[in-house]
Amino acid sequence: MSANLKKLSDLSKRGPHRVLEGDLGYTGLPGKVYTPAEGDGLPAIAFGHDWMRSVDDYHATLRHLASWGIVVAAPDTESGLRPDHSGFAADLDTAVQILAGVRLGNGNVTVAPAKIGVAGHGMGGGAAVLSAVDNPKVKAVAAIYPANTAPSAIEAARNLLIPAMVIGPGEDSDSLFDPGNPAKLAYNWAGEVVYRAPAKGSQASFSEDGLAKRLLGLGKPNSKVQASVRGLLVGYLLHELAGERKYSAFSEPDATGPKVSSLSGEALAERAGLTRDDAAFSLF
Numbered sequence: 221m222s223a224n225l226k227k228l229s230d231l232s233k234r235g236p237h238r239v240l241e242g243d244l245g246y247t248g249l250p251g252k253v254y255t256p257a258e259g260d261g262l263p264a265i266a267f268g269h270d271w272m273r274s275v276d277d278y279h280a281t282l283r284h285l286a287s288w289g290i291v292v293a294a295p296d297t298e299s300g301l302r303p304d305h306s307g308f309a310a311d312l313d314t315a316v317q318i319l320a321g322v323r324l325g326n327g328n329v330t331v332a333p334a335k336i337g338v339a340g341h342g343m344g345g346g347a348a349v350l351s352a353v354d355n356p357k358v359k360a361v362a363a364i365y366p367a368n369t370a371p372s373a374i375e376a377a378r379n380l381l382i383p384a385m386v387i388g389p390g391e392d393s394d395s396l397f398d399p400g401n402p403a404k405l406a407y408n409w410a411g412e413v414v415y416r417a418p419a420k421g422s423q424a425s426f427s428e429d430g431l432a433k434r435l436l437g438l439g440k441p442n443s444k445v446q447a448s449v450r451g452l453l454v455g456y457l458l459h460e461l462a463g464e465r466k467y468s469a470f471s472e473p474d475a476t477g478p479k480v481s482s483l484s485g486e487a488l489a490e491r492a493g494l495t496r497d498d499a500a501f502s503l504f
Contacts, residue, residue: 223469225455225477231467232451235288240325244293247318249311251275251295254286258328263335263461264291266315266351268308268344270427271367271399274299277427278341281450288454289462291331293319303343305369309350312338316357334359335461339453341365342423346373346400352380360384360460362453365423367400374405381411383471385456387449388491390417390481399423403483403492414456414471415488418448419479448480 237256244251252275256262267282269275275282275294282292293315298308320333337360340348345366352358353376361384366373377384386409388402400423406415425442426449455470469475473484483491 223472223475225452225469225475225480227455227467227469228448228451228477228480230451231288231454232447234284235454237287237289239283239286241283242324244295244315244318247322249295249314249318250297251293251315252282253324254282254292254294255325255329256286256289256291257325259289260330261332261335262289262291262329263337263457264293264319264331265337265339265362265457265461266312266319266348267292267294268312268338268340268347268351269294269296269299270340270342270344270423271303272299272301273342273344273427280428281446281453284450285453285457288458290454290457291319291324291329305343305347305350306371308344308347312340312347312351313355313357316351316355320357333357337361337457337461339364339457341426342367342400343369345402349373349376349380349384349405352382354379358382360457362456363387363402363405364426364449364453365389365400365421366402366405367423374401374408377405377408378410380409383412383460384409385414385416385452385470387416387418387421387452389422390419401492403488404494406483407488407492407494412471412473414473414475415483416452417481417483418445418452419481421445421449444479448478452480
């Protein structure tokens with residue numbers, strides 16, 4: 221019997237902590253920090269934005285994570301038309317180092333160095349994968365509709381033994397032109413991985429785009445998808461980084477929840493567009 225993400229609805233709502241926002245720029249890295257008002261030894265992530273986006277396009281999501289006790293450092297770099305993916309991955313690594321070594325908030329917040337992960341959306345999801353390669357500080361990865369990067373995050377996944385959650389489009393999504401193959405990235409992942417597909421979710425649905433981006437066709441935000449993804453992130457990160465066993469279902473490959481499906485094995489390979497021969501070859 222597959223695990224049930226029965227806590228997803230609760231985790232999709234705002235958490236119990238008051239949230240503080242700060243300027244990451246004081247460390248020399250442009251961006252923002254979101255923290256609960258207080259706490260010692262907290263879990264944390266460095267978060268990467270998508271192509272042609274900024275931290276402001278994820279304001280509600282990053283506040284949501286902090287409301288559940290997860291510290292977030294989000295670099296606001298590589299936001300132009302031709303971003304440097306390796307450079308963005310390096311910025312995420314810098315954010316990880318800042319999280320591990322700096323007292324945050326009003327001096328009332330510290331992060332446990334053993335509870336740090338990386339996450340991102342689209343381009344930022346791919347950059348998060350790249351930043352985790354040969355990086356012992358990173359304990360888990362969450363890639364939300366990850367896009368193609370150069371170098372390839374899909375190939376980098378073959379060398380990552382840490383746990384990961386990959387979120388990809390649902391079968392009912394308008395995802396024909398998404399610039400990535402999240403299912404293939406998940407299939408290639410060397411360590412433990414879960415692949416979640418919220419109903420009607422796609423890369424364009426997650427960022428909190430304003431009217432200008434919508435008119436340009438750069439975004440189609442969907443509040444229900446955003447809520448589901450936020451809940452999935454909270455549950456997964458609290459289990460993998462904070463070790464909260466009550467959220468262990470969020471790390472189960474075949475877990476299902478309200479309007480969220482999961483894929484693994486042959487079903488995941490099929491979603492990735494791999495033939496049987498391709499899938500067999502990728503195991504070696």
